[in-house]
Amino acid sequence: MSFTVQMPITESTTEMRAAFCEAMLSLAEKDERIFLLDADLMGAMGTKPFAKAYPERTIDCGIQEANMIGVAAGLSAEGKIPFAHTFGVFMSRRVCDQIFISCAYAKQNVKLVGSDPGITAALNGGTHMAFEDLGIMRTIPGVTIVEPTDIAMIRDLVPKIAYHPGVVYLRLVRRTCPVVYGDGSTFEIGKANLLRDGKDVTIIAMGYCVSGALKAAEMLAEEGISARVIDMFTLKPIDREAVIKAAAETGAIVTAENHNIIGGLGSAVAEVIAEDAPAALVRVGIDDRFGIVGLRPFLAEEFGLEAKHIAAAARKAIAKKG
Amino acid sequence: MTELERKRKTLELRAAEIRRLTLGQIHKVGIGHLGGSLSVADLLAVLYFDKMRVDPKNPKWADRDRLVMSKGHAGPAVYACLAMRGFIPMEQLDTLNQPYTNLPSHCDMNRTPGIDMTTGSLGQGISCAMGIAMACRADGRENNVYFVCGDGETQEGQIWEAAMFAGHRKLGRVIGFLDYNRLQIDGTTDDICSLESPAKKYEAFGWRTEEIDGHDVIAISDAIERARAQAEKPTMIVMHTTKGKGVPEIENQASNHNCNVNDALYAAASARLDSEIAALKEVLAQ
Numbered sequence: 001m002s003f004t005v006q007m008p009i010t011e012s013t014t015e016m017r018a019a020f021c022e023a024m025l026s027l028a029e030k031d032e033r034i035f036l037l038d039a040d041l042m043g044a045m046g047t048k049p050f051a052k053a054y055p056e057r058t059i060d061c062g063i064q065e066a067n068m069i070g071v072a073a074g075l076s077a078e079g080k081i082p083f084a085h086t087f088g089v090f091m092s093r094r095v096c097d098q099i100f101i102s103c104a105y106a107k108q109n110v111k112l113v114g115s116d117p118g119i120t121a122a123l124n125g126g127t128h129m130a131f132e133d134l135g136i137m138r139t140i141p142g143v144t145i146v147e148p149t150d151i152a153m154i155r156d157l158v159p160k161i162a163y164h165p166g167v168v169y170l171r172l173v174r175r176t177c178p179v180v181y182g183d184g185s186t187f188e189i190g191k192a193n194l195l196r197d198g199k200d201v202t203i204i205a206m207g208y209c210v211s212g213a214l215k216a217a218e219m220l221a222e223e224g225i226s227a228r229v230i231d232m233f234t235l236k237p238i239d240r241e242a243v244i245k246a247a248a249e250t251g252a253i254v255t256a257e258n259h260n261i262i263g264g265l266g267s268a269v270a271e272v273i274a275e276d277a278p279a280a281l282v283r284v285g286i287d288d289r290f291g292i293v294g295l296r297p298f299l300a301e302e303f304g305l306e307a308k309h310i311a312a313a314a315r316k317a318i319a320k321k322g
Numbered sequence: 323m324t325e326l327e328r329k330r331k332t333l334e335l336r337a338a339e340i341r342r343l344t345l346g347q348i349h350k351v352g353i354g355h356l357g358g359s360l361s362v363a364d365l366l367a368v369l370y371f372d373k374m375r376v377d378p379k380n381p382k383w384a385d386r387d388r389l390v391m392s393k394g395h396a397g398p399a400v401y402a403c404l405a406m407r408g409f410i411p412m413e414q415l416d417t418l419n420q421p422y423t424n425l426p427s428h429c430d431m432n433r434t435p436g437i438d439m440t441t442g443s444l445g446q447g448i449s450c451a452m453g454i455a456m457a458c459r460a461d462g463r464e465n466n467v468y469f470v471c472g473d474g475e476t477q478e479g480q481i482w483e484a485a486m487f488a489g490h491r492k493l494g495r496v497i498g499f500l501d502y503n504r505l506q507i508d509g510t511t512d513d514i515c516s517l518e519s520p521a522k523k524y525e526a527f528g529w530r531t532e533e534i535d536g537h538d539v540i541a542i543s544d545a546i547e548r549a550r551a552q553a554e555k556p557t558m559i560v561m562h563t564t565k566g567k568g569v570p571e572i573e574n575q576a577s578n579h580n581c582n583v584n585d586a587l588y589a590a591a592s593a594r595l596d597s598e599i600a601a602l603k604e605v606l607a608q
Binding site: 076 | 390430431432438439440442443445446447448449450451452453454455456457458460461479480483484486487490
């Protein structure tokens with residue numbers, strides 16, 4: 001693990017899906033076991049170059065997510081390493097039992113890619129806005145859950161996910177993400193990234209909220225508040241050590257996620273601190289609501305996922321310390 | 323006796339033995355999925371003792387034929403075959419559903435040598451069979467991928483996703499069987515949600531289809547042979563069967579899906595099966 005943090009944060013010009021497809025192409029070139037499955041969203045996911053390069057290892061099932069997961073399980077049973085993609089709403093809600101039984105219970109080596117997490121579903125609206133996928137996945141025994149923060153991370157993680165045994169859920173934004181990490185950064189699945197040290201409060205963020213957490217820390221610094229920022233890109237298994245250390249050293253925790261505060265990062269962190277390191281906790285995320293249609297900035301404001309919301313939560317958490 | 327008659331009697335003997343061992347396993351626990359295990363006993367006799375290329379000494383042999391028991395609750399009948407073929411010791415059959423057993427109600431590829439896919443949530447095994455077939459095709463293998471679906475299971479939408487997938491991709495090495503015993507937990511399939519004409523449905527999805535008596539071992543064997551003679555289309559063999567076949571006390575009753583096997587039922591049914599086995603052995607010895 002060796003990463004650098006890019007400040008100030010800028011929006012990437014490369015889309016996450018392009019970085020994903022490039023990483024898959026490079027992986028497939030080296031390893032014949034790599035297969036890519038989709039349910040009629042290869043165009044949306046930008047993986048047609050993979051289909052063109054490796055037609056014999058591409059299976060576009062059509063709009064049949066349940067069958068796709070079973071086919072992926074069958075490929076895995078034969079020693080292949082299938083990556084299956086659909087939107088996160090379908091990958092979690094629609095095929096929960098297929099993932100549970102045919103993949104996880106059967107100890108398959110299947111990689112599940114759920115795209116358009118939370119507000120990044122934007123104009124597809126409430127039907128397509130996965131605020132629950134992490135909660136669903138987290139209750140399936142043994143599933144590893146990863147949400148890459150930016151293109152440097154997706155580039156590094158795709159091969160690591162391929163060779164991480166078992167079922168891995170990759171929660172992936174399709175379009176651009178703010179650049180947090182320098183080119184060539186490397187990461188370790190299961191190990192949280194300490195992005196900024198601090199002593200008054202710790203912001204534990206993932207995915208969309210990581211850049212907002214860094215901006216919030218800058219805002220808080222101007223007020224004389226020292227905020228630690230952790231990128232918890234692996235939700236499961238959560239880096240308990242990083243959470244416990246943060247709770248013990250800063251006494252106040254804010255979680256920030258593009259997901260329902262029930263079942264996702266906020267719940268996972270709450271479980272750790274309630275058991276092992278009591279601390280003040282405020283959760284930033286979707287307050288148990290369904291999605292609505294809108295562009296990303298509108299939705300971030302509507303659901304309270306921006307830096308200012310995270311900073312306000314940090315002040316609240318510090319006040320709760322008493 | 324002609325060669326064909328000998329083959330018939332040999333496979334009927336195997337089927338009777340499968341039924342006898344299935345009954346014994348379930349009696350040991352006291353309860354189990356007897357009806358749907360007995361209805362596929364003749365098919366399993368043909369697969370394990372006539373058609374399937376498998377090696378008990380090397381259960382993961384890459385070129386073996388695969389079997390996905392999509393109706394995973396027929397595990398006890400499959401375990402009987404695995405014991406008879408030497409994949410597992412015969413004594414292990416006594417452990418069905420005991421604590422920490424490697425022979426659970428529903429087939430588990432990680433627990434039992436010779437099981438190719440974990441099943442138990444209906445409708446899923448058929449898709450896994452298609453994934454296995456895709457992998458075997460990619461590896462250039464010419465093995466067959468067999469799967470068995472229940473008729474109640476066929477009410478699941480995923481069955482038809484997989485059927486459309488296999489037809490479209492012309493998975494010609496796939497040979498499926500429908501255990502069409504017309505019963506499910508809540509009654510008859512025709513009363514609950516009728517399959518109408520499953521063969522016609524599969525045909526419309528691009529499959530070769532056959533309809534046979536699922537208790538006629540030669541009919542099963544011949545149907546498989548015809549399926550293997552081509553590789554252009556997947557084949558669905560609709561087997562008309564009787565749920566609970568071979569134990570008249572429970573035959574053709576919806577309640578036999580998961581039923582008690584008490585000492586009295588076991589004594590009567592096992593005595594009959596033992597006599598049937600002895601008679602078949604005697605015929606074959608002549």
